Amino acid sequence: DVKVTQSSRYLVKRTGEKVFLECVQDMDHENMFWYRQDPGLGLRLIYFSYDVKMKEKGDIPEGYSVSREKKERFSLILESASTNQTSMYLCASSPSEQYFGPGTRLTVT
Amino acid sequence: AQSVTQLGSHVSVSEGALVLLRCNYSSSVPPYLFWYVQYPNQGLQLLLKYTTGATLVKGINGFEAEFKKSETSFHLTKPSAHMSDAAEYFCAVSRTGGYQKVTFGIGTKLQVIP
Numbered sequence: 001d002v003k004v005t006q007s008s009r010y011l012v013k014r015t016g017e018k019v020f021l022e023c024v025q026d027m028d029h030e031n032m033f034w035y036r037q038d039p040g041l042g043l044r045l046i047y048f049s050y051d052v053k054m055k056e057k058g059d060i061p062e063g064y065s066v067s068r069e070k071k072e073r074f075s076l077i078l079e080s081a082s083t084n085q086t087s088m089y090l091c092a093s094s095p096s097e098q099y100f101g102p103g104t105r106l107t108v109t
Numbered sequence: 110a111q112s113v114t115q116l117g118s119h120v121s122v123s124e125g126a127l128v129l130l131r132c133n134y135s136s137s138v139p140p141y142l143f144w145y146v147q148y149p150n151q152g153l154q155l156l157l158k159y160t161t162g163a164t165l166v167k168g169i170n171g172f173e174a175e176f177k178k179s180e181t182s183f184h185l186t187k188p189s190a191h192m193s194d195a196a197e198y199f200c201a202v203s204r205t206g207g208y209q210k211v212t213f214g215i216g217t218k219l220q221v222i223p
Contacts, residue, residue, distance in 0.1 A: 004152070033211075040118075042199065042215035043153075058210075090152055096160065096203075097143055098211055100152035 003027075004101040006091050012107045019078040021104050023091030031094040032074035034058075034066065036087040037103070043090065049074055081108045111136040111202050115214035123222050128172075128187040130217050132200030135181060142183040143201040143211070144174055153199060159183065170194070195221045 007022035025032065031050050035043040035058075045058030047066040055066050063085060067075045074093075078085055086108045092098040116131040134140060141160050145153040157168025164176040170193075174185045183200060200214040 009150075040215065043213040045210065048210065092153075094211075096141060097155050097158050098153075098201075100145075100154070102152045103150070105150075 004091060004093055004099050006089075006101040006104050008104050009102060010105050010107075012109065013078075013081050014109055015082060017078075017081050017108075019081050019106065019108075021076040021078075021089055021091075021106070023074045023076070023093075023101055024072055025074075025093035025099070026072065027093065027095075027099070028071065029093040029095055029099075030071070032068065033092040033094065033098065034064075034074065034076045035090045035092065036060070036085075037090055038087050046076065081106075083108050111140065111204065111212050113200050113202050113212055113214035115198075115200050115217050117217055118215065119218045119220065121220040121222055122190045124192055125189050128185070128190045128194065128219065130185040130198050130200075130219065132174075132183045132185065132214060133181055134183060134200070134202040136202055136204070138204055141203045142174075142176060143203070144168065144172070144183075144185050145199045145201060145213075146170075147197045147199065147216075149196075156185070156198075190219075190221045192221050192223065195219055 004025045033048040034046045049055045049068045065077045089104045091101040114133045143158045144156040147153045159176045167173045197216045203211040
């Protein structure tokens with residue numbers, strides 16, 4: 001079975017902090033994705049990566065950056081967390097269909 | 110450009126009744142289509158997918174969906190609802206090939222009434 005893990009299930013940070021969310025997949029997939037999920041808005045793509053050191057902006061990249069130094073790991077970085085970044089963050093990896101991690105519920109106070 | 114419309118953000122059915130969750134898509138190229146399920150405080154799990162070939166696709170937990178090109182639809186059905194089916198369901202579309210950027214619908218919460 002494909003396994004996608006995320007570093008934290010729940011995270012509480014203060015406004016202005018730098019936040020790292022880590023995602024690791026064990027199936028050698030080239031494509032990896034970061035989404036945020038908010039009630040009534042569904043899943044919105046923040047960034048995706050189709051290869052090591054390659055990244056593409058998704059639909060809502062503002063306030064976020066990403067890093068992919070190794071194929072299995074894709075990190076999402078909030079440079080200066082703000083309260084409007086309180087959300088559920090989902091990582092996925094993909095050959096064609098996407099396999100999701102369990103999510104990180106981030107609260108910024 | 111591609112998009113997904115899920116009709117009904119909340120659907121309630123009685124236990125044992127037919128489940129029908131509606132999904133319409135738009136895509137400028139032949140699409141790949143997916144249904145995912147999300148249980149509370151969990152990530153999304155793939156229920157089924159359509160890529161090419163047979164238009165009736167069977168998935169896990171007794172769900173199936175039919176790709177109807179003429180109607181640009183990919184509705185999800187299950188003959189008899191179980192209490193354990195209560196969850197949120199997402200329809201999604203992607204282009205064939207490329208980086209498989211996926212567009213998701215906003216989701217439908219299914220309530221199963223005993």
